[in-house]
Amino acid sequence: MPHRVRGGTMQIGELAERTGLSLRTIRHYDDVGLLPASRTEGGFRVYTEQDVERLLVVRQMKPLGFTLEEMAELLELLGAEPASPERLADYLERARPERDKLARKLAQADEFIALLEHRLGR
Template structure:
């Protein structure tokens, strides 16, 4: 198996558009754990770590709490495990995942409504400037 490319935190921050401080915070609260450390003690991340951070970043504007993020990541980790769940455990995980999907759709709808209101306000300001 080929060795995975490892990145330092600065490259990960650039790729995810997250600050170093935010990435370190997510590590402190257990949402992401660097895959390795260099001999000098620097955090090293893999592509899978970057993908995990991107999931977290996408959840943030939808106002998911850290606990909800942690729960969702645990669900997806379990579903993607080398020995995936079966039977009742699989059904329960899929049910929980579907609840997050539903919550996401509701929250996206709310954001779309807020965006429409903001665009309407911007149009009102443009019209007043033109008057």
């Protein structure tokens, strides 16, 4: 189990485990400023519960085809008070058709799996 670092923070291994993302992806998000990490005196990246939540939102956005810049803007919009309803509505209108495409692909995959199961007598 990853070593906890003081004050409720966690190291990158635990963050990866909790979010299902790879260390490489998390480091990349740090490098591009999408998930900037705090550092210990020894230079190790440390993360908070807020970082976990932020990364889970990024993970939800990823299959919808948003760029890293768009993800950063969305995170900012989602955290803003008051939020910009116009910009959020723009992103929602882009997300819906992407979600529909993913649902169609999933349905096709389910049909193929059913075909294989039928052929195998399962």
